[in-house]
Amino acid sequence: MSINNILIAVIAIIAAPIIGGLLTGIDRKITARMQNRQGPPILQPFYDFFKLIGKQDIAVNQTQMVYVLGHLLFAIGALVMLVLQQDLLMIMFILAFSGIALIMGASSIRSPYSKIGAQREIMSMMAYEPVLLLMVVGVYKATGSFMISGIFEHEKPLLFSLPLVFLSFLFILTIKLRKSPFDFATSHHGHQELIKGLTTEFSGTQLALIELTDWIDLVLFMGLISLFFAKPIWVGILIALVCYFLEILIDNISARMTWQWMVKTTWVAGIGVALVNIIWMYLI
Amino acid sequence: MDWYLLLSAILLPALSAVLCFIVKNQKARIAIVSISTLILFAVAYGFIVLLLNSPDGRIVYHFNESTLEVVSWIIKGFDLILFSYIAYVGIKHKKAIVVVLCVLQFIPWALFEVFGVFGKVFEPEQAFVIDYLSLIMIMLVSIIGPIITFFALGYMKEHEHHLKLTVSRQPRFFMILFIFLSAMNALVMTDNLSWMYFFWEITTLCSFLLISHDGTEIAIKNGLRALWINSVGGVAFIFAIILVNSSLDTLSIQAISESGMQGAFTGMLPIALGLLCIAGFTKSAQFPFQSWLLGAMVAPTPVSALLHSSTMVKAGVYLVVRISPAFSGTILGQLVAISGGFTFAVASAIAISQSNGKKVLAYSTIANLGLVICCAGIGTRISIAAAILLMIFHAVSKGLLFLCVGTIEQGIGSRDIEDMQGLFKLMPFTTVITVIGMISMMLPPFGVLITKFMAIETAVDQPLVLLLIILGSALTVVFWGKWIGIILTMSYKPKFHIEKLTFSMEAALSMLIIFVMIASIGIVPLYNVFVKPQVLAFALTDKGALFGEGMGIWLHNMDNAVYGGFASIIFFILVLLLMVAIPFFAHRLKPTRLKPPYLCGGNASDDMRGLEFISPGDKTENVVVRNYYMQGVFGEEKLTTGANIIAGAIVLIILGVVIGL
Numbered sequence: 001m002s003i004n005n006i007l008i009a010v011i012a013i014i015a016a017p018i019i020g021g022l023l024t025g026i027d028r029k030i031t032a033r034m035q036n037r038q039g040p041p042i043l044q045p046f047y048d049f050f051k052l053i054g055k056q057d058i059a060v061n062q063t064q065m066v067y068v069l070g071h072l073l074f075a076i077g078a079l080v081m082l083v084l085q086q087d088l089l090m091i092m093f094i095l096a097f098s099g100i101a102l103i104m105g106a107s108s109i110r111s112p113y114s115k116i117g118a119q120r121e122i123m124s125m126m127a128y129e130p131v132l133l134l135m136v137v138g139v140y141k142a143t144g145s146f147m148i149s150g151i152f153e154h155e156k157p158l159l160f161s162l163p164l165v166f167l168s169f170l171f172i173l174t175i176k177l178r179k180s181p182f183d184f185a186t187s188h189h190g191h192q193e194l195i196k197g198l199t200t201e202f203s204g205t206q207l208a209l210i211e212l213t214d215w216i217d218l219v220l221f222m223g224l225i226s227l228f229f230a231k232p233i234w235v236g237i238l239i240a241l242v243c244y245f246l247e248i249l250i251d252n253i254s255a256r257m258t259w260q261w262m263v264k265t266t267w268v269a270g271i272g273v274a275l276v277n278i279i280w281m282y283l284i
Numbered sequence: 285m286d287w288y289l290l291l292s293a294i295l296l297p298a299l300s301a302v303l304c305f306i307v308k309n310q311k312a313r314i315a316i317v318s319i320s321t322l323i324l325f326a327v328a329y330g331f332i333v334l335l336l337n338s339p340d341g342r343i344v345y346h347f348n349e350s351t352l353e354v355v356s357w358i359i360k361g362f363d364l365i366l367f368s369y370i371a372y373v374g375i376k377h378k379k380a381i382v383v384v385l386c387v388l389q390f391i392p393w394a395l396f397e398v399f400g401v402f403g404k405v406f407e408p409e410q411a412f413v414i415d416y417l418s419l420i421m422i423m424l425v426s427i428i429g430p431i432i433t434f435f436a437l438g439y440m441k442e443h444e445h446h447l448k449l450t451v452s453r454q455p456r457f458f459m460i461l462f463i464f465l466s467a468m469n470a471l472v473m474t475d476n477l478s479w480m481y482f483f484w485e486i487t488t489l490c491s492f493l494l495i496s497h498d499g500t501e502i503a504i505k506n507g508l509r510a511l512w513i514n515s516v517g518g519v520a521f522i523f524a525i526i527l528v529n530s531s532l533d534t535l536s537i538q539a540i541s542e543s544g545m546q547g548a549f550t551g552m553l554p555i556a557l558g559l560l561c562i563a564g565f566t567k568s569a570q571f572p573f574q575s576w577l578l579g580a581m582v583a584p585t586p587v588s589a590l591l592h593s594s595t596m597v598k599a600g601v602y603l604v605v606r607i608s609p610a611f612s613g614t615i616l617g618q619l620v621a622i623s624g625g626f627t628f629a630v631a632s633a634i635a636i637s638q639s640n641g642k643k644v645l646a647y648s649t650i651a652n653l654g655l656v657i658c659c660a661g662i663g664t665r666i667s668i669a670a671a672i673l674l675m676i677f678h679a680v681s682k683g684l685l686f687l688c689v690g691t692i693e694q695g696i697g698s699r700d701i702e703d704m705q706g707l708f709k710l711m712p713f714t715t716v717i718t719v720i721g722m723i724s725m726m727l728p729p730f731g732v733l734i735t736k737f738m739a740i741e742t743a744v745d746q747p748l749v750l751l752l753i754i755l756g757s758a759l760t761v762v763f764w765g766k767w768i769g770i771i772l773t774m775s776y777k778p779k780f781h782i783e784k785l786t787f788s789m790e791a792a793l794s795m796l797i798i799f800v801m802i803a804s805i806g807i808v809p810l811y812n813v814f815v816k817p818q819v820l821a822f823a824l825t826d827k828g829a830l831f832g833e834g835m836g837i838w839l840h841n842m843d844n845a846v847y848g849g850f851a852s853i854i855f856f857i858l859v860l861l862l863m864v865a866i867p868f869f870a871h872r873l874k875p876t877r878l879k880p881p882y883l884c885g886g887n888a889s890d891d892m893r894g895l896e897f898i899s900p901g902d903k904t905e906n907v908v909v910r911n912y913y914m915q916g917v918f919g920e921e922k923l924t925t926g927a928n929i930i931a932g933a934i935v936l937i938i939l940g941v942v943i944g945l
Contacts, residue, residue, distance in 0.1 A: 060881050061774050065867035073859045081850075089737060090850045097727050100765055101863075107769030110705070110893060111881030115769075115909045122765050123912070129758035133740065137754075140744050144841075146848035201881055260917075275751070282747055 005084055012083040013076055020215025021045045023222075027248055034252045045211070052208035060109045060201045067105025068206045072213045074098035079220050085149040089136045092129075095220070099125055102198065102210070109201045117197030121185040123259040127266035128172035134274040138165040139227075141281040151230050159228040159239075164277035166228050168270040170243055173221055175262065179251040182262050289330045290345060290412060293426065293469045296323055301462035305455045310441070313458060314788075317437055320462070321430035328426040335419050341817050345412040356407055359482050360397055366485050367393070370511070373492065379508050385515035389522050396526050397478065405478070406529060408536035413475040416818035420672060421472035421602055424679045427799070428594050429465045431792050435687050436461065436586035438786030442694055443584050447498070457497055461590065464490040468595055472602060477525050477535040480603075484521060484567070487596050488514040494587040495580050506579030513576040517566030517600075520559040527556035541609050542823045557611050558942030561604055561620055562935060568600030568653040571627045571931035577650060581642045585690025588642065593649045594683035598675055601656045605671050609822040612663030615941055618746060621661030623934045625752030627654030630927040632759035636766075637918040639911070641689045641699045644763055645682065648725065651756060652678045652732070658749060659739050664826040666839055669819045670738040673811065677731035680803055681724045684796040688718040691789055701766075702910055705773045713783045713790070717797045719771060726764045729856030730804040734837070738830070741839055741848045766911045773909075775881070775893035807853065808832035883907060 025042035032039025041047075059065070078094040081087070099121070107118035140146050142161040143154040151158060159166055175182040186197035194200070199210055225243050226236030300320040304313060334343055347355065367390045374382030395401040414422070440454050464487060471483035488511065496507030525535065531551030532539055540560075543553060569577035569592075580592045590596070604620070611617045628651045635647035652674065659671035691714050692707065693699045708715045724730035736757050743750040785793075803810060811832045819830075829840045838849035880887050883897035899905045916922070 057877050058879055059877065060879060062878070063772070063774065063867075066863050069863040069866055070859070073863055077855065077859060087848050087850050089741060089848065093728060093733060093737060096761060100727065100761065103765055104769055104772060107766075108772040108774060109881055110773055110775045110907075110909060111883070112907060112909050113882065113884070115911075118769055119766070119912045122762050125765075126758055126762045129761065130754050133754045133757070134751075137740075137744055137750060140741075140847075144847065145845075146741055146839075147846065150847070195882065195884065279747065 008083050009080045012079055016079055016219040017212055017215045020218045021049070023218055023244065024215060027244075030245070030248050031252055034249075045215075049208050049211055052203075052211070053205055055204035057204050057206075059203075059206070060111065063108060064105055064202065064206060067101045067108065068202065068209050070101030071098050071105065072209050072216075074101060075213045075216045075220070079216055079223075082148065082220060082223050085147065085152065087146050088139060088148055089133070089146050091148075092132045092136060095132075095217075096125065096129060098213070098217075102213075106198045106201070111201050113195045113200040114198060117185050117194055117200065120194075120259050121198050123263060124175045124182060124185060127263045127270070128175045131168050131172045131266065131270045131274055134271065134278060135162075135165050135169050138162045138274065138278050138281060141278060148227065151227050154230075157229045157231060157235075161281065162228065162277055165274045168274040169225070170246070171270050171273075172266060173225075173243070174247060174250060175266070176221060177218065177247060179247050181250075181254040181257040183251075184256055184259055184262075187256075286334060286343060286345070289327055289334065290473070292323065293327045293331070293422065293473070294466055296320065296327070297462040297466035297469065301459040301466065304458035304462060308452070308455055310452075310454075313454065314437055317430075317433055317458065321434050324426040324430045324465070328423050331414065331419055331422055335414060335416065336813070341821060342413055342415040344410045344414075346409055347411045349409075352407055352409065352411065355411070359479055363393065363397075363482050363485070366482070366489060370485075370489060370515070373508075373511065377504060377508055379512065381512045382508060382515065385512055385519055388519050389515065392522050392526060396522075396529070402526050403530060406534045407478070408476055408534055408539070410475055410536070410538075411479070412473045413538060414473055415821060416814050417602070417606060417672065418472045420676060420814055420818075421598065422469060424598060424676065425465060425468040425472065425595050428679055428683050428796070429468070429590060431795050432586050432590045432594070432683060432687065433458070433461050433465070434788050435589075435690075435792035436584075436788075438788035439586055439690060439694070440584065441786070446694075453497070457494075457584075460490050460493050460497075461586070464494075464591065464596070468599065471599055475537050477528060477537055477540070480537065481518075481521050481525060484563075484599065485518055487567075487591075487599060488518065491580070491591050491596060494591060495583045497583060497587065500582070503582050506576070506582050509579050510576035513573050514566055516573070517563040520566070521563040524556040524559035524563065527552040527559070531556065537606060540607050543610050553610075554616065554942040554945035557607060558616060558938050560607055561611075561616075561938065564600040564604040564657070565623070565935070566600070567603070568597045568657065569650050570600075570623065570654060570657065571630060571650075572928040572935070574627070574631070574650050578643065578646050581640075581646055585642075585686055585693070588646075589683050589686035589690070593645065593686050594679040597649065597653055598679060601653055601660070601671070601675060604657050605660045605668065605675070608660040608663055608668060608671075609824055611661075612824055612826070614945075616938065616945070617661045617663045618749075619661070619934065619938045619941060621658045621663075621743075621746060621749045622752070623931065623938070624654045624656070624658030624661055625749045625756070626927075626931060626934065627651065628658060628756035629654075629752045629759065630923060630931075632756045632763070633918050634920050634923050634927075635763040636759060637913050637915050637920060638763075639701045639913055641692070641701050641704070641767075642686075644701065644767065645685055645689060648760070648763070649678075649682055651760065652682070655736070655739060655753070655756070658753065659735075659742075662739075662743055662746060662749065663824065664742050664828050665819050665822075665824055666738055666742040666828055666830045668822060668824070669811065669815050669830050670735045670742065672815045672818065673731060673738075673807070674735040676810070677724070677735065677803060680796060680799045681721055681730075681732065684721045684793070684800060685718065685725075687789070687793055687796065688714055688721055691785065691793065692718070695783075701770055704771050705909075706775070707771050708774045711783045713785070714793070715771060717793050719768060720797060721800060722764055722768050722771075724800050724804060726761055729853040729860070730800070731807050734807060734853075738837075738839070742828070770911060805853070805857065808835055808837060811837070 024045045029039045074094050075098045078091050081091050103118045103121050106114040142158055143150045186199050222240040225240040229236035229239050303316050371383055371386045467483045467486035474480050492507045492511040495510050496504045531553045566573045577592050631647045631651035635644050638644045656671045656674050659667040695711050725732050827842045831838045835854050836851040838846050841847050880894040886898040896904050
């Protein structure tokens with residue numbers, strides 16, 4: 001590992017939460033405007049974060065922190081692998097582990113709300129995981145490599161060869177970012193029958209770290225979207241921002257659905273659409 | 285030196301079996317088992333040293349003609365005894381199908397081996413050949429096998445105590461376990477297909493005897509089912525032997541492995557290969573032959589651990605991997621891959637709906653064996669490396685997990701996953717080991733995930749197989765995640781229990797968990813030293829390659845360019861350590877900061893566990909938390925029939941294709 005790589009990794013680890021937090025702030029502002037509200041200042045997520053850090057530590061059992069750290073550290077790991085242009089499939093596996101860590105944490109508590117939240121989160125994982133893996137396969141079929149560096153060496157933007165995979169990726173992004181209609185594991189909005197679902201029993205520093213991980217995840221996924229138009233990368237970033245706006249829009253115009261509906265649509269529509277694209281990649 | 289090793293690997297367990305049967309004293313039995321365990325470890329070590337020092341990567345035992353003749357006739361004699369015994373079992377339990385299948389094996393066997401109706405029988409001179417694949421199997425059988433047998437010492441004592449037996453049946457039990465180890469060792473070393481058949485049949489019989497060991501009605505019923513389903517494989521096997529002999533003029537397994545080379549088959553060989561694969565499917569409990577393995581769960585836990593997860597079912601995948609170079613790149617290879625991938629996906633799906641811990645493990649075993657067979661069918665160098673690695677990781681982890689569930693069952697009196705809530709407080713030692721064992725089946729840095737990673741990256745040229753692996757691996761995460769969540773559930777209590785386990789159980793669990801860790805951390809050296817030479821020795825035309833460098837693994841394509849891989853598994857270990865160490869040292873919570881869970885209503889008492897709450901009607905209600913099992917979607921009865929039909933169709937297609945090839 002060269003000095004250069006370490007430098008890139010450090011910059012990414014510092015920059016990602018800042019960007020993620022800002023995006024979340026913008027999200028809240030836009031959402032508020034869509035609902036005809038004033039909305040909090042853009043820096044509000046950071047104020048919340050520092051407030052949470054300063055709170056007294058309260059927990060339900062002694063092991064919760066272990067899982068929260070697992071959730072955070074593996075997300076950071078995936079981010080570092082992304083900026084160092086490592087194997088895309090491995091990144092997906094590490095991201096899955098990050099998710100599993102939180103699920104384990106939530107279900108380690110004998111609380112009905114966090115348990116059901118955890119179960120639902122497993123359902124969503126089951127729904128989006130195949131699509132993520134299929135996306136990786138699509139990338140391989142287009143570039144001949146699983147390494148992200150391969151995408152940057154590739155001449156044509158991926159979006160041209162993988163339009164449908166891109167669509168189904170956007171579809172599962174809604175699940176991954178826990179936006180409506182798929183926000184049944186835990187929700188940013190206060191209209192949940194499950195209290196705060198997955199994160200009901202986390203508070204103070206632990207909740208702050210979960211927020212932090214969400215920001216990193218957000219940046220990571222924006223990065224993955226940008227890969228579809230990696231040359232020049234600013235076009236990719238622009239596309240990512242547009243997609244994020246779309247997610248916010250969908251969040252605000254749709255109502256929450258059941259997990260059965262989600263698994264069904266993702267497996268049929270998400271996997272189906274991605275497969276169609278991949279099948280034609282096999283044929284040409 | 286070599287001959288001593290060979291003889292002690294096969295005859296020593298047989299001797300221990302006899303001793304165990306004759307000596308009824310518990311203390312003497314402990315001594316016999318302990319000594320045999322140590323000697324078998326030494327045998328495995330001896331083989332490792334011998335093979336690593338051999339110049340051409342294999343140890344060959346030549347028999348001269350007269351010895352070969354004598355040994356062959358001895359084996360034929362034993363074969364005859366075996367047939368008679370199986371037929372006797374069939375008649376005794378009035379199970380017609382067992383008798384019919386036994387006769388169906390006996391007639392071709394007698395015509396072929398004894399009367400020579402189908403021409404001369406070409407017994408290979410090199411009766412035993414040990415290459416790296418055999419060595420890996422020897423390591424699994426002679427290291428994990430004895431550990432599980434050792435575990436059984438403590439377990440069976442407790443088990444019989446629960447059953448309130450007046451006369452101990454342990455001598456018989458340990459005898460069969462040792463006979464089984466002996467047969468497994470011989471099975472993976474021999475190069476003679478008809479001898480392999482004999483050892484194969486011994487494992488079938490042993491599995492019947494062990495499953496029905498408790499003698500209850502259900503045990504005998506399930507034992508008989510195992511017997512007849514495996515006999516179907518036996519019938520396929522004996523016909524394959526005859527076809528191999530007539531088309532290759534030898535019964536050497538090495539020769540079969542080198543025979544195919546991209547469809548340039550001679551004579552009836554494709555049919556033989558297809559039949560051997562089907563024999564492998566039955567022994568490895570692939571769909572549609574899976575039901576015997578599920579029924580086998582009535583047996584005492586060491587049986588499940590030894591036969592039905594870590595060793596016996598590996599005989600089936602061993603055979604398929606062994607002959608996989610012959611059909612690599614052919615349509616048969618693709619069908620085998622589809623069949624394995626299908627089993628992987630469906631078994632993982634059904635596992636989601638199971639709340640019986642042992643059944644989840646059984647389905648997960650079936651699924652992983654499916655993945656091994658799938659990798660063998662894909663037939664690239666990388667996929668075969670993945671298959672061999674997965675065999676190792678799965679054997680270690682699953683052997684461990686079965687023993688854990690057995691220990692838990694004796695501890696809490698139930699094997700239902702829902703009853704394992706709060707286990708961490710009751711059995712901290714077992715819980716930690718169980719959780720690590722489960723994590724090793726699904727998460728980085730452990731080997732099973734790495735092989736899944738390799739399987740997906742190498743399956744990209746076969747879309748259907750790829751899709752099946754992807755679906756399967758998403759479903760696997762669900763059932764392990766749910767189970768781990770339950771086991772780790774805990775509420776605050778100031779005092780931990782101290783767990784009391786017998787020495788043999790504690791030692792066996794500790795040893796296996798150490799092996800799980802070593803195998804995963806040392807995946808790169810493991811691959812470089814043991815797997816890579818074998819993959820290179822196989823006659824494969826594919827030029828892709830897997831390189832283990834430093835602490836990472838890299839996949840290279842035809843032009844030797846990297847197309848996948850990861851730099852370091854140390855990274856994952858570091859993160860795992862950090863996530864445990866940071867809270868432990870920096871963040872010790874005071875009990876005053878612990879609160880009961882939120883129950884959306886007043887908690888009924890000050891109890892920190894939050895077991896009751898006051899509902900809106902001022903009534904006190906119990907809090908019940910359960911996992912989702914989604915019977916409506918993934919239920920066993922919902923999926924099994926359809927899956928059996930599809931898998932049966934795939935088997936028929938395989939048969940049709942090989943006849944047409």
